[in-house]
Amino acid sequence: MSPIDKLTQLFEKFPGIGPRQARRFVQYLLVANPAIRRELAEQIQALGANTSQCKKCYRWFTKENKGVECNICANSSRDKNLLFVVEKDVDIDNVERSGYKGLYFVLGGIIPLAAAEPAEHVRLRELLKRVETENPTEVILGLSATTEGDHTRELLQEKLKNIGAKISSLGRGLSTGSELEYADPDTIGQALANRS
Numbered sequence: 001m002s003p004i005d006k007l008t009q010l011f012e013k014f015p016g017i018g019p020r021q022a023r024r025f026v027q028y029l030l031v032a033n034p035a036i037r038r039e040l041a042e043q044i045q046a047l048g049a050n051t052s053q054c055k056k057c058y059r060w061f062t063k064e065n066k067g068v069e070c071n072i073c074a075n076s077s078r079d080k081n082l083l084f085v086v087e088k089d090v091d092i093d094n095v096e097r098s099g100y101k102g103l104y105f106v107l108g109g110i111i112p113l114a115a116a117e118p119a120e121h122v123r124l125r126e127l128l129k130r131v132e133t134e135n136p137t138e139v140i141l142g143l144s145a146t147t148e149g150d151h152t153r154e155l156l157q158e159k160l161k162n163i164g165a166k167i168s169s170l171g172r173g174l175s176t177g178s179e180l181e182y183a184d185p186d187t188i189g190q191a192l193a194n195r196s
Contacts, residue, residue, distance in 0.1 A: 004030070056130070058106040058123060059089050072096075078103055081137040085127065085156070087144060090181045095142065097185035100192060102140075105130060110143060110152040122152070124159065131163050138166040140195060144179045168195040 001009075004026055011022035029037055052063050054070035061070035072078060072092075082102025086092060089106050107122045115121055131139060141156055143149040153169055160167050170191035180188070 057104045058108065058126070059092055059104060072104060077101075080134065082140065083131065083134070083136040083138070084140045084142050086142050086180060087149070087152075088181070091142065091179075094180060094183060094185065095188055095192075098188035098192060099185075100188075103136075107143075107152075110146075110148045111155055113148060113151050124156075127156075128159060131160065131165065136165050138168060139163070140192070141167065141169045142180055142191075143169075146179075170195050 007026050007029070008019070008022045011017055011025045012019055014022075017025075029040070050063055051060050052068070053060055054073055055068040056073040057070060059070045059072070064071075067074055079102040082100075083105055084095060084100060084102055085105045085107055086095065087107055087110055092104050092106070095104075105123075105127055107124075107127065109122050111121050139160055141153050143153050157167050157169075170188075171193070183191075
């Protein structure tokens, strides 16, 4: 297989990238300054060498110190009574811009409707352990407003119902079928204010 075809296939593995867009990326790199290709290759290598996954919330962060927690989990001024559960790491960036000041937990996805064992698809055991250990007063389920997001929310509410904390979900300021990653900060702020 040629390097062009191989790189095209690799780009197709990126979320939301189809064959045509993947090919455009490769075509851009072919005509780009060699310094851009070199920098891209260096940054991809640095990504693996200089990042780590937080042992508490499972968010990826740049290793700036020898700690095992990200800057959010390590920040003592964050509200430890609030735990915001999101599907994926990228959702945290958007929620942060809304002004939220609590802590997070990255679930790692959503549970498919036909899943026989939910814990195989998300970090369910890790979430239950964290909630049990830290005893937040409220767990906010900030999952996508999709059928599978709703299914995941219902399963989590069932698993968390006896923890002694309030279990809330974002208000429907988010349109059905939307992902948190693409919502603007004002919409997230309103959904947070109208959580149920």
